[in-house]
Amino acid sequence: MADQELNRQEEFLITQQGFRENAYKIIMKMNDWSNMTPGSKHLVDEILHSIFFLGKINEPSFPPNEIFSDDDILEALMEKYPRPFQFYLTELPRRSPFSCVLDMIVLRENPENEEQIKQSLQELIRDLAPQFLVSSIICISQKSNTDQNSKRYYGVSMSTNGPNPGKIVIAASCLSKWDEYVSGAVMTYYPKKKKKEYFDGTIKVPGNIRCEAFSLSRDEQMSPCKSCHNLFGLNTQETKEWPYGNCAEPESLSNLLKNEEEVKNTTHVHEYSAENRQRAEREVRKDLQAVLRTIHFNTWTGEFYNPESE
Numbered sequence: 001m002a003d004q005e006l007n008r009q010e011e012f013l014i015t016q017q018g019f020r021e022n023a024y025k026i027i028m029k030m031n032d033w034s035n036m037t038p039g040s041k042h043l044v045d046e047i048l049h050s051i052f053f054l055g056k057i058n059e060p061s062f063p064p065n066e067i068f069s070d071d072d073i074l075e076a077l078m079e080k081y082p083r084p085f086q087f088y089l090t091e092l093p094r095r096s097p098f099s100c101v102l103d104m105i106v107l108r109e110n111p112e113n114e115e116q117i118k119q120s121l122q123e124l125i126r127d128l129a130p131q132f133l134v135s136s137i138i139c140i141s142q143k144s145n146t147d148q149n150s151k152r153y154y155g156v157s158m159s160t161n162g163p164n165p166g167k168i169v170i171a172a173s174c175l176s177k178w179d180e181y182v183s184g185a186v187m188t189y190y191p192k193k194k195k196k197e198y199f200d201g202t203i204k205v206p207g208n209i210r211c212e213a214f215s216l217s218r219d220e221q222m223s224p225c226k227s228c229h230n231l232f233g234l235n236t237q238e239t240k241e242w243p244y245g246n247c248a249e250p251e252s253l254s255n256l257l258k259n260e261e262e263v264k265n266t267t268h269v270h271e272y273s274a275e276n277r278q279r280a281e282r283e284v285r286k287d288l289q290a291v292l293r294t295i296h297f298n299t300w301t302g303e304f305y306n307p308e309s310e
Contacts, residue, residue: 018129020066022132026101027048039107040104040107043103043307046100047100048077048085049088049305050093051067053088055067083308090300095173096160098134098135102117105117105121112149114140117154132161133161135157136215138156139211142209144210153259155251168292173251174186175281175288178251179255183254186231187281188280191243200272201277201280205234205267206267209263211234224238225240227243231250
């Protein structure tokens with residue numbers, strides 16, 4: 001029995017090497033892209049912090065010096081991007097790493113080039129181990145499902161592995177990143193997939209907007225899950241309920257609502273008091289702190305990381 005357990009542990013540690021390998025490949029690719037893409041340095045800064053944080057809470061843990069086997073690469077990154085190395089143990093990321101990858105590719109390809117953006121993501125994913133730091137779904141939203149020339153807003157599913165990293169990053173996105181309507185909807189159900197009795201921040205987005213998700217691995221359109229129907233009023237026949245906030249739709253709709261005032265003004269929001277919104281935020285933060293204690297991450301200052309601007 002002892003030998004079997006030892007073998008299981010060794011196999012687990014071998015599979016976890018996918019985290020380290022993907023982290024290295026993604027960071028090097030982002031760094032290369034940034035060198036050719038003006039105005040993208042902050043995305044490398046942000047993804048370094050996000051990956052270092054997830055590496056810290058991974059089991060086993062992967063500190064930065066284990067992700068980079070080459071000391072010269074590590075030192076060059078530390079010199080160019082000192083803040084992620086300084087703050088990954090004390091501040092939480094505002095979103096998961098693949099969202100930074102998505103932003104980089106959208107910046108490089110331009111938002112209107114939807115197929116090229118999907119293709120670039122798929123090419124990157126093919127070179128990576130499954131599960132680790134990789135999103136499986138992309139969502140594209142537009143203010144009109146008939147005007148194909150309207151601006152596109154993108155989002156990807158959470159690129160976290162395991163329940164605790166997912167809970168942490170979803171809570172962080174609610175508290176620090178997403179549009180207030182999207183965060184309010186997700187906080188209605190976070191973290192237990194059960195609707196709060198005292199707070200209903202769910203919304204119904206206008207029926208004439210476009211909000212379509214696609215599988216990056218199978219390159220096919222995906223219907224919204226039951227969770228996204230409950231959060232945003234998206235039509236679906238699906239009965240699967242993913243963790244609320246895990247899908248690509250929240251990020252995509254958040255970007256749409258932040259930038260399209262007309263859509264935001266015609267989005268129906270369930271009524272709730274400011275006091276109950278604050279209570280929901282306090283509860284999400286309390287749950288977040290409980291998860292951090294569970295994984296023995298006891299150094300959070302309460303702050304969320306701000307990447308260095310250009």
